[in-house]
Amino acid sequence: MPRILIAEDEPRIASFLDKGLRSHGFTATIAKDAREALLLAQGSDFDLLILDLGLPGKDGLQVLEEIRGQGEKLPIIILTARDDIHDKVAGFEGGADDYVTKPFRFEELLARIRVRLRGSSLDSGMEETLLKVGELTLDLRTRKVQVGDRWLELPAREFTLAEMFLRHPGQVLSREQLLDRVWGYDYDPGSNVVDVYVGYLRKKLGSDLIETVRGMGYRLRR
Numbered sequence: 001m002p003r004i005l006i007a008e009d010e011p012r013i014a015s016f017l018d019k020g021l022r023s024h025g026f027t028a029t030i031a032k033d034a035r036e037a038l039l040l041a042q043g044s045d046f047d048l049l050i051l052d053l054g055l056p057g058k059d060g061l062q063v064l065e066e067i068r069g070q071g072e073k074l075p076i077i078i079l080t081a082r083d084d085i086h087d088k089v090a091g092f093e094g095g096a097d098d099y100v101t102k103p104f105r106f107e108e109l110l111a112r113i114r115v116r117l118r119g120s121s122l123d124s125g126m127e128e129t130l131l132k133v134g135e136l137t138l139d140l141r142t143r144k145v146q147v148g149d150r151w152l153e154l155p156a157r158e159f160t161l162a163e164m165f166l167r168h169p170g171q172v173l174s175r176e177q178l179l180d181r182v183w184g185y186d187y188d189p190g191s192n193v194v195d196v197y198v199g200y201l202r203k204k205l206g207s208d209l210i211e212t213v214r215g216m217g218y219r220l221r222r
């Protein structure tokens with residue numbers, strides 16, 4: 001299981017990342033300030049660092065500089081509200097591997113994390129690339145879905161939703177859980193977007209694949 005270090009002081013975003021990563025087969029650890037981030041990044045305990053630039057204690061760019069200054073090769077993805085070009089340039093010069101600007105969509109960050117993990121030749125830390133339940137297979141590398149002997153492509157959000165179901169076969173997932181992990185921290189909890197997207201998946205992947213559990217949520221049949 002790839003281990004991700006999250007350096008983020010905003011609890012809402014840290015917990016969104018933590019939950020999202022865990023539900024996609026990663027382990028995650030949160031560092032709430034610059035000191036903690038530096039301390040944790042120094043060991044060889046992590047496969048990737050997600051680094052917020054606005055951290056208490058020290059500026060994230062300085063944290064980046066110190067980590068690279070110690071010769072640490074850990075892939076680093078900068079996460080920040082600053083979309084200023086100067087920060088971007090400084091981030092890359094400081095040795096960041098990639099850059100995601102807030103607000104971001106979880107699947108965008110996830111895709112970037114996967115690219116970085118593949119590039120870092122950490123074979124032991126690689127996550128699995130095929131998820132299979134019954135007739136259904138998801139290829140996380142190519143983002144394609146196989147149903148029986150038919151291959152198809154799903155839009156990003158539908159793919160992430162399908163992935164959630166395949167990671168928890170036979171388990172009831174509530175609307176709130178799905179909204180939280182697939183759509184993220186910015187979504188209106190009263191929204192019916194989950195039901196709409198489950199409808200899309202049923203249409204494309206098979207009508208009896210995902211069952212409605214009344215008053216509870218949805219469940220992927222094993």
Ligand code: CA
Binds near residue numbers: 009010052053054055
């Ligand atoms: Ca921050």
